[in-house]
Amino acid sequence: MLAKRILPCLDVNAGRVVKGVNFVDLKDAGDPVELAKVYNDAGADELVFLDITATHEARDTIIDVVYRTAEQVFIPLTVGGGIQTLENVKNLLRAGADKISINSTAVKNPDFINHSSDRFGSQCIVVAIDARKRKNPHNQGWDVYIRGGRENTGKDAILWAQEVAKRGAGELLITSMDADGTQAGYDLELTHAIVEKVEIPVIASGGAGNTHHIYQALTEGKAEAALLASLLHYGHLTVEEIKNYLHKHQVTVRR
Amino acid sequence: MTIIAVIDYDMGNLHSACKGLEKAGAIPKITDSPREIANADGVVLPGVGSFDPAMQHLKERDLIEPIKQAVKSGKPFLGICLGLQILFEASEEGKEEGLGIIKGKVKRFQSEPNLTIPHMGWNTLDFTQNNQQLWKNLPLSPYLYFVHSYYVDPLNAEIISGQVTHGSQKVTAAIAQDNLMAVQFHPEKSSDYGLQILTNFVELASHYF
Numbered sequence: 001m002l003a004k005r006i007l008p009c010l011d012v013n014a015g016r017v018v019k020g021v022n023f024v025d026l027k028d029a030g031d032p033v034e035l036a037k038v039y040n041d042a043g044a045d046e047l048v049f050l051d052i053t054a055t056h057e058a059r060d061t062i063i064d065v066v067y068r069t070a071e072q073v074f075i076p077l078t079v080g081g082g083i084q085t086l087e088n089v090k091n092l093l094r095a096g097a098d099k100i101s102i103n104s105t106a107v108k109n110p111d112f113i114n115h116s117s118d119r120f121g122s123q124c125i126v127v128a129i130d131a132r133k134r135k136n137p138h139n140q141g142w143d144v145y146i147r148g149g150r151e152n153t154g155k156d157a158i159l160w161a162q163e164v165a166k167r168g169a170g171e172l173l174i175t176s177m178d179a180d181g182t183q184a185g186y187d188l189e190l191t192h193a194i195v196e197k198v199e200i201p202v203i204a205s206g207g208a209g210n211t212h213h214i215y216q217a218l219t220e221g222k223a224e225a226a227l228l229a230s231l232l233h234y235g236h237l238t239v240e241e242i243k244n245y246l247h248k249h250q251v252t253v254r255r
Numbered sequence: 256m257t258i259i260a261v262i263d264y265d266m267g268n269l270h271s272a273c274k275g276l277e278k279a280g281a282i283p284k285i286t287d288s289p290r291e292i293a294n295a296d297g298v299v300l301p302g303v304g305s306f307d308p309a310m311q312h313l314k315e316r317d318l319i320e321p322i323k324q325a326v327k328s329g330k331p332f333l334g335i336c337l338g339l340q341i342l343f344e345a346s347e348e349g350k351e352e353g354l355g356i357i358k359g360k361v362k363r364f365q366s367e368p369n370l371t372i373p374h375m376g377w378n379t380l381d382f383t384q385n386n387q388q389l390w391k392n393l394p395l396s397p398y399l400y401f402v403h404s405y406y407v408d409p410l411n412a413e414i415i416s417g418q419v420t421h422g423s424q425k426v427t428a429a430i431a432q433d434n435l436m437a438v439q440f441h442p443e444k445s446s447d448y449g450l451q452i453l454t455n456f457v458e459l460a461s462h463y464f
Contacts, residue, residue, distance in 0.1 A: 002421060003377045003398065040446065045377055071274050076400060076444045096270040098303075098402075098444060120267070121304035123373050123402045170373055170402075201371040224371055254377040254398040 003254040004218045004246065005045035005225035006239055007203060008232050010035055012081075013053045015061040017233070030233070033068045039232070040073045042239040045254060047073065048101070048173075048227060051081030052148075063095045070096020078126055080173075089116050093124060101126040101173055104146040106164060107153050117168030126203075127169040131157035131190055132177040142176075142190055149177045158193055165198040172202045173227065179207025183231070186213055191221035203227050211237065211245040218251055257281045257461040260295035262322065264312040266337060267303035275443035279453040281460065289321035297460025298325045300437075302337030306361065306405075307349035309341050319354065326356055326435050331459040334437030339430070340407055342437055348405050357430065359409035370422035373404040380428055380440065384416040389429070389436055391455045397448040399440040401428070406439060434463075 010017045010032050017030045036047050047069070051062040066079055079092050080101030089100050106113050106127050117125045130149055131142035142157035161172055174194055176187035184207055191204045204223035208214055214226045231237045243253045259281045261269055273283040276299070283299075284291055292298055300322065302309055313319050326332050334342055343353045346361035353361070364372050379396040401419065406426040409415060417429035419439070429438040436456070442449035 001378065002371075002374065005376050067270070070268075070271050074271070074275055074278075074444060074446050074450060076402075076441075093268050094270065096268060096274075098268065098271075098441075118305075119308075123303060123375065123404075124267075171375060199366060199370075199372050201373070201375050222369075224376065 001252050002224075003045070003252045005203075006043075006214070006242055006253070007046045007048050007225050007227045008035075008039045008044050008239070009048040009050060009205070009227045009229045010233075011050045011052045011229065012062060012065060013051075015065055018052070032065045033072065035233070036069045036073045036077075039239065040075055043243060043255065044075065044239050045225070046076040046078060048078045048080070050101070051079065053081075063091055066092060066095040066097050080126070080128055086116060086119055089120060093120060099124045099126050099171070101128045103128040103130065107144065107146050107155065107160075110163070110167060113164055113167040113169055117170065122168045122170040125169050126171045126173055127164040128173040128175065129157055129161060129164075130175045130177050131187075133187070133190075145177055157190065158197055161194045162197050165200050169200060171200055172198065173205055174202055174223075175205040175227075176207055180205070182207055183209030185209060186217040186221055186226075188216055188221040191217060191223050195222040201225065211242050214242055215246055215249055215251065218246065257296045257457050258294070259283050259297045259299055259457065259460060260292045260325075261285050261299045261301060262292065262318065263287045264302070264309065264316055264318055266309050266312060267301065269301060271443040272299060272301045272335065275450060275453045276457065278450055279457040281457040287316045287318060289317070289324075292321045292325050293328070295330070296463050297331040297333070297456065298322075300332070300334045300338035300341075302335065302341065303402075304337060305348055306337070306340060306346040306353070307351045309337050310349070310351035310353065313341070313354075322354060323356065329434050330463045331456060332435050333456050334435075335443070336403065336439060336441060339437035339439050340405060342435075343407055343409070346405060356435070357407075357409055357414070357432070358411065359407060361405045362408050363405050364421060364424060364426075367422050367424075373402055374419075374421045375402045376400070378419050378421065378440075380417045380419060382417055384431060387416045387431055388459055389416070389431065389438075389452055389455050392451055393448055399442070399445040399448060401440045403439055
């Protein structure tokens with residue numbers, strides 16, 4: 001039976017790992033290659049690098065980080081942040097990434113999803129969606145945000161999830177902007193609403209504060225995987241503790 | 256040292272496969288040269304992406320005959336993921352003819368409630384052949400990393416060396432027939448068990464003369 005996945009996410013800025021709370025107030029938390037090895041040894045199922053600077057100079061840094069990581073770590077690696085061209089995708093895949101994650105680029109140029117999945121296969125195209133709950137009681141749901149949560153696109157998150165799946169995305173990474181950084185739990189309603197509407201796997205992100213939150217995302221939220229950052233990076237929880245808890249509560253995990 | 260030709264036909268990430276083979280003690284050579292493929296101790300046919308572009312790229316690079324020759328030569332040959340699927344005659348994913356080295360078709364997972372397609376992530380491999388050299392030193396039902404929407408369905412069930420279950424569907428995850436071995440999962444992305452499989456393959460290649 002397919003195991004539910006635990007994915008440590010390393011936000012990388014110019015070759016160093018950082019994690020911001022609600023996308024600001026960045027703190028340095030270490031070397032990406034070293035952290036990748038640590039997480040591989042700890043039983044992480046995949047790794048995600050989000051290049052949060054994504055300036056021209058930083059592009060080469062992330063390619064180098066990916067290349068060096070793939071030399072030493074033999075689990076799947078997803079890279080996101082600032083990917084705008086098929087050339088970017090190709091370079092990252094060549095350096096050893098297994099999947100690339102696109103967010104703003106997908107919103108601005110939806111055909112890019114079709115083009116990249118036609119060219120490289122849908123299995124390597126992850127579309128990341130940053131969603132925030134609408135305040136309007138007469139029009140409930142979630143809006144899609146881009147530019148690190150600064151810009152509301154006005155798109156409905158569930159409709160957008162369905163569209164990107166149709167266009168060839170192989171996986172969705174759903175981040176609740178409301179929950180992110182709060183450690184009060186995932187937005188289960190959002191995760192579940194999207195899982196119900198697409199066939200591709202959904203990764204839940206944003207809001208984990210304890211093992212039970214992760215359990216909820218994978219059961220009530222029906223996500224295939226949970227993305228984790230600061231909880232792991234700062235040592236509040238280990239991958240092993242999470243998997244032991246999940247196993248104890250009848251969730252299939254790789255141990 | 257054991258030299259493994261890793262066939263380059265512009266279908267995905269060869270870096271990880273090569274690093275995995277290096278770790279398994281081999282010298283990997285990324286190549287599209289028929290001579291290098293013929294001279295290697297073993298051959299790996301990797302590949303991610305879709306069926307038709309894969310076959311088109313093989314044709315453009317005149318690799319179809321060299322691959323068939325390598326399989327015929329008796330040297331250990333390992334197909335990975337799409338490199339398993341294109342060994343077959345045809346796929347529901349595309350219109351191109353496959354290599355046809357193995358009789359059978361490539362089919363898509365059937366949709367069912369609560370089933371994700373692609374089948375993406377870690378799943379357990381059930382061994383279906385005894386004494387399969389590739390599975391040496393592995394525990395029973397090891398977790399390996401899969402990512403695919405299509406699976407192979409060989410005509411001759413005896414060549415199935417491993418199966419995987421996704422939802423209610425039990426499908427072929429690996430085949431083996433003499434020197435020809437191929438797997439749907441990614442050994443180069445399957446951590447320690449994946450590296451063990453690559454090590455087993457390299458060991459087979461090291462005995463080939």
